[in-house]
Amino acid sequence: MVETSLNPFRIAQGQVRQACEALDLEPAVYEILKQPVRFLEVAIPVRMDDGSVRVFTGYRSQHNDAVGATKGGLRFHPKVTADEVRALSMWMTFKCAVLGLPFGGAKGGISCNPKELSEGELERLSRNYIHAISQLIGPEKDVPAPDVYTNPQIMAWMVDEFSRLREHNSFGLMTGKPLILGGSEGRGEATARGCVVTAAEAARRLGLELAGATVAVQGYGNAGSVAVRLIHQRGARVIAVSDSQGGIHRPEGIDPGILEEHKRRTASVRGLPGTREISNDELLTLPCDVLVPAALENQITGANAGRVKAKLVAEAANGPTTPEADEILHQKGVLVVPDILANAGGVTVSYFEWVQNLMSYYWTAEEVNQRLEQHMVKAFGAVWDLHREKNIKMRDAAFRVAVRRVADAMRVRGWLH
Ligand code: GLU
Numbered sequence: 001m002v003e004t005s006l007n008p009f010r011i012a013q014g015q016v017r018q019a020c021e022a023l024d025l026e027p028a029v030y031e032i033l034k035q036p037v038r039f040l041e042v043a044i045p046v047r048m049d050d051g052s053v054r055v056f057t058g059y060r061s062q063h064n065d066a067v068g069a070t071k072g073g074l075r076f077h078p079k080v081t082a083d084e085v086r087a088l089s090m091w092m093t094f095k096c097a098v099l100g101l102p103f104g105g106a107k108g109g110i111s112c113n114p115k116e117l118s119e120g121e122l123e124r125l126s127r128n129y130i131h132a133i134s135q136l137i138g139p140e141k142d143v144p145a146p147d148v149y150t151n152p153q154i155m156a157w158m159v160d161e162f163s164r165l166r167e168h169n170s171f172g173l174m175t176g177k178p179l180i181l182g183g184s185e186g187r188g189e190a191t192a193r194g195c196v197v198t199a200a201e202a203a204r205r206l207g208l209e210l211a212g213a214t215v216a217v218q219g220y221g222n223a224g225s226v227a228v229r230l231i232h233q234r235g236a237r238v239i240a241v242s243d244s245q246g247g248i249h250r251p252e253g254i255d256p257g258i259l260e261e262h263k264r265r266t267a268s269v270r271g272l273p274g275t276r277e278i279s280n281d282e283l284l285t286l287p288c289d290v291l292v293p294a295a296l297e298n299q300i301t302g303a304n305a306g307r308v309k310a311k312l313v314a315e316a317a318n319g320p321t322t323p324e325a326d327e328i329l330h331q332k333g334v335l336v337v338p339d340i341l342a343n344a345g346g347v348t349v350s351y352f353e354w355v356q357n358l359m360s361y362y363w364t365a366e367e368v369n370q371r372l373e374q375h376m377v378k379a380f381g382a383v384w385d386l387h388r389e390k391n392i393k394m395r396d397a398a399f400r401v402a403v404r405r406v407a408d409a410m411r412v413r414g415w416l417h
Helices: 008-022 027-033 082-099 119-133 152-166 187-205 224-233 256-266 280-284 323-332 345-359 365-390 394-413
Strands: 038-047 053-064 070-077 104-111 142-146 214-218 237-243 246-249 276-278 290-293 312-314 335-337
Touching (some): 038 082, 038 119, 053 070, 053 082, 053 142, 070 082, 082 104, 082 345, 082 365, 082 394, 104 119, 142 152, 187 224, 187 345, 214 224, 224 237, 224 256, 237 256, 323 335, 335 394
Parallel strands (some): 290 312, 312 335
Antiparallel strands (some): 053 104
């Protein structure tokens, strides 16, 4: 069967429409939520090290701010497109709503390959992007954060640039900053930590403990690399890992410390002694208990979902499973903890970071992690209950919880009539 559409924006629209119909909401809800309220495309000139000027295309999409300032990461990747950023901003609205955070959704991105840029070029690109979108963002308006191929250093340059423009320090502008610039303890690990908490909650309900389970992790970035370590700490056996170069498999288990060191040295997980080389596609269909897609969209598709052998999929990435694959997994009895729940730990600790910035009072790692766990367990429970009560997919339940919250906010604000 051919997938109807792999366009993430169309996929996100379909998910929202389905939730609106199932909840029997006023037509205005879908009309408002089917696209971002504001979308900016910018051309960013950057002086390259060789003296030439290259112009990059960047985006910032603000989907909905009914419950609070818009929030969401910035992606630096060659495959970034306007529709991808639109979709990611929509998913942020519902991710924040599932967790009950006082944020709407946004996302930004620059179409570039950061691996080919020098540190100076990356800094100038980051600063010039902030210049280009500075009218749209601010601690009470729209708060960016890291995403694929962005990190605390990039956040620091951006906060610095914005603070210069505004002529005062504005640490609440971004989250995922270095600790010394108002970053939060636990933020770097938060996406993976939240994902592992939801995976453990799901596993327990399936009668499958994480301790002793076999796990495959696709992607070794901000989420995947930490997920490998945290899952291992819980006593699970990580049997396969991949990055953009390819994957490795070792049925006896991979040591996270040795893998981290190997990745640092060689810039890839490939070639780790004692492992067999596999493709990214092969990783997804390996025999294992838990599969953690932690890379990009559209990885589990109609073409491979039938061969997925995991009992549980915990989506650390955004949009890794296409709607067709979702249905196939559901029919096979594979439980999918959807992205807007499974990877919400990142934005949850971003919320904590923003709160700490507004208070200028900072929490310990223990406080952050404990509050994160409380938020994730509570959100998981609400989605699980609806999934059981209505006998629907976890993803459908998560969207219903989220869309209802946003619709309620829009209704009391008087946006629907
Ligand atoms: N980029 C992350 C996500 O997709 C984090 C967003 C944030 O912290 O604002 O959820």
